[in-house]
Amino acid sequence: MLVSMATFEHLPVRVGGLAEAVTSLGESLSKVEDVMVFMPVHGILQEEETQAEFSYPPDRYCDFRIFVGERIYPVTVWETERRGVRIFLFSNEILDHPNVYEPREMFMQKMVHFTKAVPGLINIMLKKEQRKPDVIHINDWHCVFAGRLVKKYFDIPFIFTIHRLCRERISVHELNEVNLSELVDPRYLEGDMFNIEQFGGHHCDQLTTVSYSYLNEEWRTFFSTFEGKTTYVWNGTDSTFWNPEFLKYTEHPRAKRRELVLKENGLADGVMFFNVGRLDTEQKGVDIMLQAFEMIMRGEIPGSDTLREKMRLIVLGSGDPRLENETRRLEQRFPENMKALLTYLGRETTREYYGAADFCLIPSNFEPFGLVQLEAMCMGCIPIGSRVGGINDTILDLHDFPEECTGRLVPPRNPAALARAMIEMAQISLDNKKQVMLEKMRHRGREHVIKNFNWDKAAERYINVYQNKATIKLPFVSYSEPY
Ligand code: NHF
Numbered sequence: 001m002l003v004s005m006a007t008f009e010h011l012p013v014r015v016g017g018l019a020e021a022v023t024s025l026g027e028s029l030s031k032v033e034d035v036m037v038f039m040p041v042h043g044i045l046q047e048e049e050t051q052a053e054f055s056y057p058p059d060r061y062c063d064f065r066i067f068v069g070e071r072i073y074p075v076t077v078w079e080t081e082r083r084g085v086r087i088f089l090f091s092n093e094i095l096d097h098p099n100v101y102e103p104r105e106m107f108m109q110k111m112v113h114f115t116k117a118v119p120g121l122i123n124i125m126l127k128k129e130q131r132k133p134d135v136i137h138i139n140d141w142h143c144v145f146a147g148r149l150v151k152k153y154f155d156i157p158f159i160f161t162i163h164r165l166c167r168e169r170i171s172v173h174e175l176n177e178v179n180l181s182e183l184v185d186p187r188y189l190e191g192d193m194f195n196i197e198q199f200g201g202h203h204c205d206q207l208t209t210v211s212y213s214y215l216n217e218e219w220r221t222f223f224s225t226f227e228g229k230t231t232y233v234w235n236g237t238d239s240t241f242w243n244p245e246f247l248k249y250t251e252h253p254r255a256k257r258r259e260l261v262l263k264e265n266g267l268a269d270g271v272m273f274f275n276v277g278r279l280d281t282e283q284k285g286v287d288i289m290l291q292a293f294e295m296i297m298r299g300e301i302p303g304s305d306t307l308r309e310k311m312r313l314i315v316l317g318s319g320d321p322r323l324e325n326e327t328r329r330l331e332q333r334f335p336e337n338m339k340a341l342l343t344y345l346g347r348e349t350t351r352e353y354y355g356a357a358d359f360c361l362i363p364s365n366f367e368p369f370g371l372v373q374l375e376a377m378c379m380g381c382i383p384i385g386s387r388v389g390g391i392n393d394t395i396l397d398l399h400d401f402p403e404e405c406t407g408r409l410v411p412p413r414n415p416a417a418l419a420r421a422m423i424e425m426a427q428i429s430l431d432n433k434k435q436v437m438l439e440k441m442r443h444r445g446r447e448h449v450i451k452n453f454n455w456d457k458a459a460e461r462y463i464n465v466y467q468n469k470a471t472i473k474l475p476f477v478s479y480s481e482p483y
Contacts, residue, residue, distance in 0.1 A: 001466065003029055004133035004156075006038045006118060006143040008100055008110075010087070012049040013042050015100050016278070017371050018163050021210070021235050022139055027457035028236075030084035037131065038146075040114050040119065041089040043098035043203075045078065048071060054087060062124045066116040068178050076123075077115045090117045108170075111142050112178045118146040119153055127155075130308075135159055135466045141168050144200035145183055146244035151203065159465060160204035161233075162197065164283075164368045165218055169193040184213075201226045208233050208463050210369035211390035217366065231471045233462055234393065235369045236455035239446070242378035243267040243346070247355040254356070254380065255376040261356035262312055265339040270312040271426040274357035274381065276350055277372055279319030279327065279342070285386065286315075286323050290330055291415035292363070296422060297334050301422045309338070311426065313361075316341045316353060354379035358429050360423070363410050367391050373454055377406055377445030382438070384421050386412035394453060398441075 005026060009019035022037070029035045044050045045058070048368075058080035065072050078089040094106070094113045101107045111386050118136075126132050137159045138147035147158040171192050174183050188194045188202065201207050207223070207230045210217050215232045223230050244250060249257045259269040280288045293313050299305040315327050315338070331340040354360065360376035362385035369390030373383040375453055377394075385391040385407040395407040410417045410427060428434045464470040 001134045001463070002034045002035045002036070002131065003135055003137060003466065004038060005137040005139065006146050006181045007139040008040065008042075008114075008142045010037055010039050011048070011082075012043060012053045013039070013100060015121075017369070018140060020371060021163060021369075024236065024238060024455045025462065026085040028455035029462065031387065031456070031469060032459065033463065034086075035084070036070075036086040036088060038088050038114075038118055039360050040095040040110055041078065041091040042100055045089065045091070054082050056080065057360065058089065060287050062121065062128070063125060064117075064120045066113065066120060068116065069114060073113065075113070075120060077117070077121050088121060090114060091122070092117075107142075107175070108322065111145070112180065114143070115145040115149060115180065118143075119149045120315075122154055122156075123148060132156060132477075137161065137462070137466070138200065138204070139163060141166055141196045141200060144196050144203075145180065145198065148183060148203045150315045157205040157466070159208070159462075160200045160201060162207070162209045162368070165197060165222060168196050170196060197222070198225070203220065205229065206231070206468065207425070207469075208462075208465055210235050211393045213392040214366075214368045214389040217389065229471060231465065233458055233465065233470075234390070234453055235374075236453045236458045237371055237374035237378060237449060237455065239378045239450045242351065242354070242375045244355050244379055246348075246351065248352055249355075254358075257356040258358065261352060262314075265314060265341075267312055267314075267336065267339060270310040270337070271307075271314045271359075271429055272314065272357045273359050273361055273384075273422060274314050274316070274353050274376075275361045275363075276316045279315075279323040281320060281323060283364060283366060284319075285365045285412065286319075287326065288327055288365070288413060288418060289361050289363040290323075292419035292422065293338070293417045294330060295415060297337060301416065301419045301423055303427060307423060307426050307430075310430070311337050311422075312358070313338045314341065314353065315339070316343075316345060316350065318342045318344065345391070350375075352377065354381045357381045359384050359425055361418070361422075361426050362386065362391055363412075363418055364388060364391060373407070374449050377449045380442035381447060382441055383407040384410065384411060384418070384425060388412050394449075396444075396448065404444065405441055406448050407441075 007022045011023040058078040061077045061079040076091045080087045094109050116428040135157045136150045151158040188199050207226045212232050258272050265473040279286050327340040331338045360381045360383045364386050367389040376383045396405050398405040408421050410421045
């Protein structure tokens with residue numbers, strides 16, 4: 001089968017988890033199928049990272065023109081390769097813009113150019129290679145219109161994966177302006193606007209999202225409309241990279257590594273909690289975590305008066321300036337307990353933190369899948385996460401599954417509940433009699449991820465989706481499906 005994947009992110013272009021997901025999936029699919037990726041070039045052609053990631057220099061695959069509004073734009077498609085995947089990078093004055101999603105006006109233009117350029121490439125591919133993709137796998141709403149046109153003009157099945165619902169709408173006027181009125185379908189209009197994900201859901205052959213719980217949570221609001229052609233495919237993670245064997249202090253026991261890492265950050269040894277990722281309120285719930293930590297430090301949570309001295313929190317990531325300020329404020333208030341690293345330190349350094357911390361906090365308000373909990377479990381760092389989306393599907397909770405547990409789940413948007421779980425886990429970690437139990441939990445976490453959440457498994461399931469063999473039946477239940 002020739003699988004084509006359309007996306008706005010693929011390493012080295014990385015804004016969020018989408019890049020990791022598409023890159024890793026492509027790589028795993030390419031072990032069994034022919035895979036090509038279509039992406040706007042986002043101005044990365046000359047960059048060092050591109051040269052390291054892709055075979056270089058790329059070949060000029062083709063040139064053609066597209067009509068947008070009253071203008072004709074040239075498009076060049078560059079072809080390169082990464083670990084068995086053919087990568088097609090679309091370039092012109094709009095598609096070269098280095099920002100992926102901003103500003104909105106530029107991003108919308110990029111989407112329009114990409115929509116028109118993808119069928120342009122397939123047309124040329126038909127002539128050059130006498131073949132066309134057997135499926136087009138669309139990742140997130142930005143590529144939906146390209147999927148629709150490819151299906152319409154080349155009769156290629158269109159698979160739509162929602163990595164995160166964005167509920168983005170576009171006006172009929174905007175589409176008319178760029179001569180895409182053929183996409184306007186009165187059935188999906190809400191006034192003058194239409195919802196692009198709804199449109200994608202209606203036109204695709206198969207609709208997927210990235211976890212069972214997210215599908216369940218958004219069933220009523222979105223997915224139920226597409227019952228019968230909808231399913232979920234879990235993401236995976238690369239357990240060969242997220243591996244304690246590669247740690248700088250790998251020969252030391254975990255407690256020693258923690259002591260060293262805390263010392264590097266100017267903190268004395270204690271119970272170490274770690275949070276990594278984008279500082280964001282809407283999805284990632286970082287504000288909830290900061291509130292929970294403050295409640296503990298103020299002694300407001302049962303048990304915290306005796307334990308607060310020992311609590312350590314390291315926050316690694318940047319984002320919303322208000323949250324950055326709030327994180328700094330707490331750090332200044334509790335300098336012996338907290339360290340804020342408001343930056344991105346790269347995967348290798350992040351791995352050192354997972355390899356040293358006792359617990360990883362994932363306080364998301366919603367999370368379609370989430371990769372942090374998998375990375376943490378791979379590194380023996382016990383996750384404490386919200387009972388939502390992929391976090392709920394991947395962590396086996398201490399109280400729900402006493403024999404099989406890999407972490408702790410707490411209700412979302414609830415700082416007191418998170419704080420109580422942190423105290424509970426800190427008490428366990430300080431109890432000598434419970435060390436063996438914690439060790440087992442760390443070990444099981446890594447095994448659980450390796451077995452159930454790897455990209456080869458995801459690729460296998462996507463192939464079933466491409467062949468129309470995977471849908472799930474109602475009714476839903478409120479807990480995860482068995483693995
Ligand atoms: O892991 C890749 C990622 C997910 O939960 C994540 C998200 C965006 O919000 O599928 O996409």
